[in-house]
Amino acid sequence: MAKHTVKHTCGHTSNLNLVGPMRERERKLAWLRTIPCQSCEREAESTKAAANAKTSGLVTLSGSGKQIAWAESLRAKAISEITGYETKVIAVRKNDPTKANAILKAIDNVRTQATARWWIDHRDATIRDMLREAIA
Numbered sequence: 001m002a003k004h005t006v007k008h009t010c011g012h013t014s015n016l017n018l019v020g021p022m023r024e025r026e027r028k029l030a031w032l033r034t035i036p037c038q039s040c041e042r043e044a045e046s047t048k049a050a051a052n053a054k055t056s057g058l059v060t061l062s063g064s065g066k067q068i069a070w071a072e073s074l075r076a077k078a079i080s081e082i083t084g085y086e087t088k089v090i091a092v093r094k095n096d097p098t099k100a101n102a103i104l105k106a107i108d109n110v111r112t113q114a115t116a117r118w119w120i121d122h123r124d125a126t127i128r129d130m131l132r133e134a135i136a
Helices: 022-032 038-055 065-091 097-111 116-121 127-135
Strands: 002-007 013-018
Touching (some): 002 022, 065 097, 065 127
């Protein structure tokens, strides 16, 4: 194991312990020099998710700055999955409109969750789990 210092494209440096053949370590170091650090990468992802949420008409999240930044990314992934699920529910609505309408209402309840904490607490929950909780 060897310690290496890498300067990323964002200007930050990372101290890493890399293992493996020297050739592989050099290859990985060269690649790491071409990307931003993990912190800047997460920040960019969060900023993009927040902008998308705003243009999509989603509610503004409340919480600390760090919570909101993390929750924006979590919400973006969940909303993407929920939208796919919603499309399926709408397609089969005529078979069981009562059930479909209950699911669509639950989807709206999930979409309107306004606290960053809720999204963080549900980060490992499946979409079905979120919807079951929203129906209850």
